[in-house]
Amino acid sequence: MTWTSAWAAVPVGQVGERRVIAVDGKSMRGAAVDGLRPHLLSALTHADRAVVGQLAVPDKGSEIPALKDLLEPMDLTGTVITADALHCQRDTATWLIERGADYAMTVKANEKRLHQRLKQLPWRDVPGYSPLDTGHGRRVRRTVKAIEAPAWVDWPGAAQALQIPRTPNRQGPQAN
Structure with missing residues (x-):
């Protein structure tokens, strides 16, 4: 060892x-x-x-x-x-x-069918957590949403599905 x-x-x-x-x-x-x-x-x-x-x-x-x-x-x-x-x-x-x-x-396009089906989940109805992350000359807001994996998710051990979209903003004089 x-x-x-x-x-x-x-x-x-x-x-x-x-x-x-x-x-x-x-x-x-x-x-x-x-x-x-x-x-x-x-x-x-x-x-x-x-x-x-x-x-x-x-x-x-x-x-x-x-x-x-x-x-x-x-x-x-x-x-x-x-x-x-x-x-x-x-x-x-x-x-x-x-x-x-x-x-x-x-999950991205390399698992195309699963990716497309997960995108169809009712994400608008799921509450999220959206902290602002500042670093490396950027400000990025990531909204984390989690729900129980639907029964149709045929994936080994899948228990939850998460969605984490991000919204980047540059820091500095032109930052929003």
Whole structure:
């Protein structure tokens, strides 16, 4: 067991009583070799943004199978895994559930039918929470709305559907 995987077994980065880990891939700028930029898939805790795992992958498309390799050494029991739309795959959701984890994944056009059906939910009738986030020269308002997943959502472990539209505004003299 490596130091990183041993450390990842410690309940750090908890939000309330749950450990929450984000999985995300990034290409490294300024580090290209023969025109290819290194691409890393990382696991970070939400609470303190500590890196608890990282793998080099050939490219963005290689992130999907690498997610399991990245998280395999960790005890995921009771952990919430967050991931972008690239990882919104039935196989990934099933694997996480089998490992005792819950998940929050973005649904976009890569799951076209599910995405279209979720857009048809009665979002106007759902109350939302809309904090203003200020940083990086921008002000962004994200409205978070959550409802119970309808029975027709045929997705492994789906319990809720969330909608998070954002409204960006630039800061500075021209800001609204």
